[in-house]
Amino acid sequence: MDAPRHFLDIDRLDEATLRHILDWAAALKRGDSPDGDARPLAGRTLAMIFEKPSTRTRVSFEVGMQQLGGHVVVLSETNTQLGRGETVADTARVLSRYVDVIMIRTDDPERLDELAAHATVPVINGLTDRSHPCQVMADVMTFEEHRGPIAGRVVAWSGDGNNVAASWIHAAVRFRFTLRLACPEPFGPPPALLDWAKAEGGDVTLVRHAAEAVAGADCVVTDVWVSMGNEDAETRHRLLAPYRVDEALMARAADGAVFMHCLPAHRGEEVTGAVIDGPRSAVWDEAENRLHAQKGILAWCLG
Numbered sequence: 001m002d003a004p005r006h007f008l009d010i011d012r013l014d015e016a017t018l019r020h021i022l023d024w025a026a027a028l029k030r031g032d033s034p035d036g037d038a039r040p041l042a043g044r045t046l047a048m049i050f051e052k053p054s055t056r057t058r059v060s061f062e063v064g065m066q067q068l069g070g071h072v073v074v075l076s077e078t079n080t081q082l083g084r085g086e087t088v089a090d091t092a093r094v095l096s097r098y099v100d101v102i103m104i105r106t107d108d109p110e111r112l113d114e115l116a117a118h119a120t121v122p123v124i125n126g127l128t129d130r131s132h133p134c135q136v137m138a139d140v141m142t143f144e145e146h147r148g149p150i151a152g153r154v155v156a157w158s159g160d161g162n163n164v165a166a167s168w169i170h171a172a173v174r175f176r177f178t179l180r181l182a183c184p185e186p187f188g189p190p191p192a193l194l195d196w197a198k199a200e201g202g203d204v205t206l207v208r209h210a211a212e213a214v215a216g217a218d219c220v221v222t223d224v225w226v227s228m229g230n231e232d233a234e235t236r237h238r239l240l241a242p243y244r245v246d247e248a249l250m251a252r253a254a255d256g257a258v259f260m261h262c263l264p265a266h267r268g269e270e271v272t273g274a275v276i277d278g279p280r281s282a283v284w285d286e287a288e289n290r291l292h293a294q295k296g297i298l299a300w301c302l303g
């Protein structure tokens with residue numbers, strides 16, 4: 001039996017595969033079906049495990065699977081035996097006998113890896129504390145809809161070097177664009193991740209000042225200062241305040257630069273209302289593209 005096609009992180013797939021997924025996503029968004037079958041996942045079932053809250057991921061995966069002809073089962077830690085200590089490995093073995101693909105949102109990335117190691121069906125990363133690859137696939141798709149091919153372009157990240165930033169680093173290397181991250185000292189991305197990007201020949205730099213990162217950028221991205229599970233909110237608010245994306249910061253970006261944010265957003269914290277609700281914001285297209293990008297991911301995982 002062939003190994004399942006897991007979608008665990010952008011760095012674990014090659015550029016051709018990632019591009020293939022985005023091409024499928026774009027075709028499905030246009031209403032074309034790449035293989036001529038309007039319901040290619042008819043009879044297939046997706047199980048989704050949520051150990052953290054979600055609006056977009058939950059709804060876009062459920063609607064996407066239905067649009068492809070399939071079914072969805074939604075599980076949480078509290079309504080399954082996972083919450084009473086059944087192992088992730090045993091859960092993976094059992095779910096693999098019932099469903100065709102599993103998505104998990106969890107805090108510890110080791111739980112994702114354990115699920116993938118023991119499942120005999122594809123596993124999709126719906127966010128961990130380490131990364132959020134489905135989000136950044138949708139983000140790359142959104143950038144390209146607004147600004148054309150992302151290769152060789154400049155993306156600036158201003159704020160917390162969190163899970164979403166990590167997937168942007170993976171994407172910068174695989175899709176060959178420049179990524180400049182501005183983060184305060186304690187909240188930068190993991191040094192090992194920056195070393196990986198360098199070793200892979202990526203153009204990823206970490207700077208201290210938001211203005212430096214954003215200068216001439218084609219896209220400015222940020223995310224919440226306090227991610228799910230973070231407990232040091234007061235420190236984060238104090239140290240991340242200089243990284244807020246406001247109109248003055250956006251004015252330093254290239255003409256036509258877009259603003260992106262994975263949502264949910266906190267207006268007046270990481271971004272001002274004038275920017276997120278302004279003419280350069282692509283956040284609603286970005287949220288919509290979660291649906292299309294994940295349909296591409298599901299179609300690829302299930303062959």
Ligand code: CP
Binds near residue numbers: 053055057
């Ligand atoms: N951006 C994102 O993943 O949103 P949810 O937490 O609502 O799924």
Ligand code: NVA
Binds near residue numbers: 228262
């Ligand atoms: N960084 C955020 C993303 C939410 C979609 C978090 O992990 O809470």
